[in-house]
Amino acid sequence: MNVLVTGGAGYIGSHAVRALIEAGHTPIVLDSLEHGHAASVGEAELILGNVLDHELVARACRQFSIEAVMHFAAYIEVGESMVDPIKYYANNTMSVLSLLKTMQENGVGKFIFSSTAATYGQSEKVPIAEDAPLAPINVYGHSKLIVEQVCSWLARQTEFGFIALRYFNAGGAHPDGTIGEDHNPESHLIPLVFQTALGKRKSISIFGDDYDTPDGTCVRDYIHVWDLAKAHVKAMEHLANGGASGAFNLGAGNGHSVREIIECARRASGAAIPAEIKPRRAGDPAVLVADPGRAFETFNWRPEISDLKSIVGSAWQWHSTHPDGYADAEL
Numbered sequence: 001m002n003v004l005v006t007g008g009a010g011y012i013g014s015h016a017v018r019a020l021i022e023a024g025h026t027p028i029v030l031d032s033l034e035h036g037h038a039a040s041v042g043e044a045e046l047i048l049g050n051v052l053d054h055e056l057v058a059r060a061c062r063q064f065s066i067e068a069v070m071h072f073a074a075y076i077e078v079g080e081s082m083v084d085p086i087k088y089y090a091n092n093t094m095s096v097l098s099l100l101k102t103m104q105e106n107g108v109g110k111f112i113f114s115s116t117a118a119t120y121g122q123s124e125k126v127p128i129a130e131d132a133p134l135a136p137i138n139v140y141g142h143s144k145l146i147v148e149q150v151c152s153w154l155a156r157q158t159e160f161g162f163i164a165l166r167y168f169n170a171g172g173a174h175p176d177g178t179i180g181e182d183h184n185p186e187s188h189l190i191p192l193v194f195q196t197a198l199g200k201r202k203s204i205s206i207f208g209d210d211y212d213t214p215d216g217t218c219v220r221d222y223i224h225v226w227d228l229a230k231a232h233v234k235a236m237e238h239l240a241n242g243g244a245s246g247a248f249n250l251g252a253g254n255g256h257s258v259r260e261i262i263e264c265a266r267r268a269s270g271a272a273i274p275a276e277i278k279p280r281r282a283g284d285p286a287v288l289v290a291d292p293g294r295a296f297e298t299f300n301w302r303p304e305i306s307d308l309k310s311i312v313g314s315a316w317q318w319h320s321t322h323p324d325g326y327a328d329a330e331l
């Protein structure tokens with residue numbers, strides 16, 4: 001299939017581009033490069049521009065006979081979303097309405113959407129299944145939930161199929177070591193831990209060590225970015241084969257604590273990685289773990305390399321060979 005990949009020069013999108021090529025599809029990337037990296041796109045076609053540019057998206061749909069859209073383009077900083085909500089509703093919600101309208105006008109009716117576990121908020125029940133209450137506690141999560149709801153109505157009322165993929169914590173890098181995580185600013189635990197290992201930060205902060213978890217630190221469900229990327233291809237093929245629309249968790253189905261991640265990173269890198277205990281952050285649930293059963297059954301997909309050692313090991317392979325991220329790749 002010919003697939004428009006918005007945000008395809010970002011961390012997860014660039015891995016999806018590789019997975020699409022590997023599965024025999026043709027990705028066309030549309031990215032503003034506000035946060036992405038041209039070098040991460042490799043051999044795929046890259047259109048430089050904004051999802052909000054109706055004319056540009058329409059032209060891309062026609063020129064490349066686009067059959068499906070994978071939509072990764074968004075802002076991703078939860079903290080920033082609370083300080084500047086309009087920025088997030090404009091880019092994560094409003095721009096999607098524009099994209100969906102352009103798709104409709106150009107006869108593109110298949111949509112794979114990057115959603116998030118943040119749509120659940122503070123779930124009472126763990127593991128979290130898709131029928132858990134959707135009650136985001138931040139603007140970022142809400143900006144994504146609105147899109148899911150719009151998509152549900154479109155699927156009911158029009159010729160439109162969508163899969164919303166609610167990611168838990170993406171981590172790791174492509175197994176061949178050529179693409180990986182390079183966010184600026186960086187707020188994800190694994191890259192921050194390795195920045196500490198590389199001496200770019202003095203220490204890694206642990207926010208709270210008095211949670212009701214085995215070692216007192218927060219527990220999260222980590223999914224290898226390459227497993228995540230391959231799930232997108234499966235989800236798109238499910239839609240193409242007439243499968244039903246809906247929302248699906250993408251996680252490994254088990255949790256790892258902050259201390260476990262740091263320990264694993266120490267083993268992978270051989271570095272001491274000093275850690276500092278800080279007070280809890282508001283709104284951080286003790287445990288967030290997915291029930292990924294619906295995706296397993298519907299897409300016939302399983303995470304293959306989402307054990308902690310593979311996630312952290314592949315991340316270290318990327319960070320140790322690209323200490324300055326894509327600035328090193330582009331040299």
Ligand SMILES: NC(=O)c1ccc[n+]([C@@H]2O[C@H](COP(=O)([O-])OP(=O)(O)OC[C@H]3O[C@@H](n4cnc5c(N)ncnc54)[C@H](O)[C@@H]3O)[C@@H](O)[C@H]2O)c1
Nearest residue numbers: 007009010011012032033034035036050051073074114170
């Ligand atoms: N990283 C995670 O663990 C995680 C977890 C849950 C959900 N998500 C979602 O996955 C998606 C990808 O996340 P990521 O970590 O790869 O982020 P990223 O910042 O690396 O990638 C996003 C890309 O989108 C581009 N972009 C942003 N707004 C744009 C616009 N209006 N037009 C064109 N391009 C635009 C950026 O330049 C960037 O290349 C996001 O939608 C995010 O909300 C990520």
